[in-house]
Amino acid sequence: MSLAALWTDGPWLRMAGVAYVLCFLYFGTRLSLSDIAVHRLPNRLVARWAGASAALLLLISVLRGNVVDLLWAGLGLLLLGGGYLLIAVLGRGAMGMGDVKLAGVLGLNLGYFSLGSLLLATLFAFVTASLVVLGGMLLRKLSMKSHVLRPVHDPGCGDRPGYDTMNGWLPPNSSRHCATMSAPHRSGCQG
Template identity: 35%
Template sequence: MIPLLGDLLTGGGAAELTAAVLLLLGGAVFLICALVLALIDLREHRLPNRIIYPWALFTLALLPLLGLLLGDGSAVLRAVAAGLTWALVFLGIRLVHPPSLGMGDVKLVLVLGVYAGFLGWSAVGAAVVLSCLSGGLVSAVLLVTRRASRHTAIPFGPFLLLGTGLALLLS
């Protein structure tokens, strides 16, 4: 994301500058929603629709504008495909083993997949891997230190947000 922003800000054209401003706006919205959702999920073990739904609508409204400004309609299609793919995988996991994921996680990855998918499939892969690694690492530490057991519910939303945020920054 950072190299793309740099290219857009130094590109010189009005379309590039507008796209950079929209990307920064999208990043700011991501950061605000991520912080609020992570805190709520850590405290209450839920990801409220009243935050996820408006965030999803904002993101889906922003993408076509960015695609148009950047002349990259395929990025918009890829973003939607990535969000739907990640959400369908999580929905499948939820249906097979309901205690493993909440429906808030399923809805959240739809938005996160759209963000990462706009940058490319490698960003989506990085988001998934970093989310799972961070969640797994913290869970392992909690188990080893006996601060949690196999039956302790650990919210996954903060790790999904952290992993995707890192993937976006690094992509």
């Protein structure tokens, strides 16, 4: 099923499609702003997005008379959420659990429409992240041991480069960011 099909299959499906897109935009924007500001993805927002998405996808499936697509959504949740969980476990702190939970919600939403869109979006995210890291390394702002885009909101927390949305790349030993998961929790720092 494609997202475009929601606009051509009658007024009720069209309204459900609008609600779905607005839900995606609302929660996606709120979580993005939170991640940029404090490098946290609040559980309550992720859970609400998961619940709202599941309910809207169920409604769309019922209106279309095709609940099989819900199985694809569940598979997308398992594939993307499970893949990110694997990276989080094997990466020993390279990825936070907020990212894992968000990946599950994104897998649910993308998997509903097609596993191809799930694969393409995942590939796009990893290629984009790789280009950001490569650019940082070429500019000598990052090294192979750098923690990219770590929290930068809490003064006095670490000793590795990070990215501050106000000031750009921060040098090592800067007091404007948290750098490691194992750093001592000073002044409320949660790496």
